[in-house]
Amino acid sequence: MSGPMHGIRVVELGLWVAGPACGGILADWGAEVIKIEPHEGDPFRGLGWLYGDDVNPPFELDNRGKSSLALNLRTEAGLEVMHRLLKEADVFLTNYRPGGLQRLGLDYETLGSRYSRLVYASVTGMSLRGDEADRQAYDLGAFWSRSGLAHALSSGGDTPPVQRGGMGDHMTGLAAAAGVSAALFHREKTGQGQLVEASLMRTGTYMLGWDHNVTATSGEDVVVRSRDEQPNPLINCYRCADGKWLWMLGLEGERHWPQVVDALEVDGWLNDQRFLTIESRMENTAALTAEIDAVLATKEREEWGRIFDAKNVWWAPVQSSLELLHDPQSRAAGCWIQVPTGDGETVEMVASPVDFSKTDWAARSAAPLLGEHTELVLLELGFDWVEIEDLKDLGAIP
Numbered sequence: 001m002s003g004p005m006h007g008i009r010v011v012e013l014g015l016w017v018a019g020p021a022c023g024g025i026l027a028d029w030g031a032e033v034i035k036i037e038p039h040e041g042d043p044f045r046g047l048g049w050l051y052g053d054d055v056n057p058p059f060e061l062d063n064r065g066k067s068s069l070a071l072n073l074r075t076e077a078g079l080e081v082m083h084r085l086l087k088e089a090d091v092f093l094t095n096y097r098p099g100g101l102q103r104l105g106l107d108y109e110t111l112g113s114r115y116s117r118l119v120y121a122s123v124t125g126m127s128l129r130g131d132e133a134d135r136q137a138y139d140l141g142a143f144w145s146r147s148g149l150a151h152a153l154s155s156g157g158d159t160p161p162v163q164r165g166g167m168g169d170h171m172t173g174l175a176a177a178a179g180v181s182a183a184l185f186h187r188e189k190t191g192q193g194q195l196v197e198a199s200l201m202r203t204g205t206y207m208l209g210w211d212h213n214v215t216a217t218s219g220e221d222v223v224v225r226s227r228d229e230q231p232n233p234l235i236n237c238y239r240c241a242d243g244k245w246l247w248m249l250g251l252e253g254e255r256h257w258p259q260v261v262d263a264l265e266v267d268g269w270l271n272d273q274r275f276l277t278i279e280s281r282m283e284n285t286a287a288l289t290a291e292i293d294a295v296l297a298t299k300e301r302e303e304w305g306r307i308f309d310a311k312n313v314w315w316a317p318v319q320s321s322l323e324l325l326h327d328p329q330s331r332a333a334g335c336w337i338q339v340p341t342g343d344g345e346t347v348e349m350v351a352s353p354v355d356f357s358k359t360d361w362a363a364r365s366a367a368p369l370l371g372e373h374t375e376l377v378l379l380e381l382g383f384d385w386v387e388i389e390d391l392k393d394l395g396a397i398p
Helices: 018-028 043-050 057-063 076-088 098-104 108-114 138-145 167-190 200-207 209-218 253-264 267-271 278-283 285-296 301-310 321-325 328-332 374-380 385-393
Strands: 009-013 032-037 067-070 091-094 119-124 195-199 237-239 245-248 315-317 336-340 346-350
Touching: 009 018, 009 076, 018 032, 018 057, 018 091, 018 119, 018 167, 032 076, 043 057, 057 346, 067 374, 076 108, 076 385, 091 167, 108 119, 119 167, 138 167, 138 200, 167 195, 167 200, 195 200, 200 209, 237 285, 245 301, 253 267, 253 278, 253 285, 253 301, 278 285, 301 315, 374 385
Parallel strands: 009 032, 009 091, 032 067, 091 119, 119 195
Antiparallel strands: 237 245, 245 315, 336 346
16 A cells, blocks of 8 residues: 555545545545445446446546445444444545434534544535535536536526536545545644535535635626637637637737737737737627637647747647547646556556655555455454354345
8 A cells, every 4th residue: 555645544435426536536545445335335336337348437436446345324233333443444434415424323423522533524515504405416416506617607698518427526525635634634733533524515616716706705796708708819719620629828918919920920910909909809809709710710720739839829729538548748747547457457547636756656456346345344343254144144234
């Protein structure tokens, strides 16, 4: 085991994505993560029908490197096993809804009073507080829809865009992993655990923080602009002759304007009254966007890329998933890792997004089979085989 979380034991009672995403990051960082699943398994496992051939790449990403213990928490014996685990744990991570946890006696008030050193990481949709704490959410509800992201990206009246799977879950899982790290640092100094809370709604609000901070300070709603209404047309997307898109990155409009004019070979724009200043370009943004569209439509993206690089015009290609996979810079940036599959082979997967210079991490294994480590974990907790058979008879384990 390697990574900065080596020696930390995490008990994860999670399902679907946001909670397990946090556990997956902590496992990548070296923590021992024990995934507690009902006998029927995390419902996330059932998403494999989308991909065929008995593979489930999204589940693998968020659950690699963990152990799986199948446990029926609706039995007294199952809860007893859970408490044996929590007694030895550093972190309890869950994204079960608050009401369900309370009924099981696994809420923070109960566990915090019983295990003073335990870091309790709560990942929710709507928060632990408020009248809607138990409301169904998923990231599509609490993160994408309710926090304003879908509206902000709908280009002023267009149909709201469809979110790709797990976007809000992964950002919230990353926030929770940061919170767990801070709480463990605090415990190192004080000996005391605490509650760490991250919610999909809170993360979505923070991600759109520029807009929401304007609204919070002004009391006015933010104007959502379409592509041809952008204040600065030099930071916008454009389609090239081959149908591929690029994004111009001229955030400092005045600074980048001469290079763009030079690269596009439209010197007349320097004397065009509509485009003389950044203010006039904003006033005539639709016209300038249309003119840039017309120029960029004359060459393929690869050719524009060479020209822009030579003329110091800042830009980026709008890439598909397959293009990113073959992008040399994605390799240099460490976006991909090889994960052992247990048969001497490895499979390439997406890397979690943080590296460390002194405590390098590595993905240890693929995602576990349902209940794969049940007996092993119980033996490590001090159960003997007679007790394990008793737990089976009681319905606590399969």
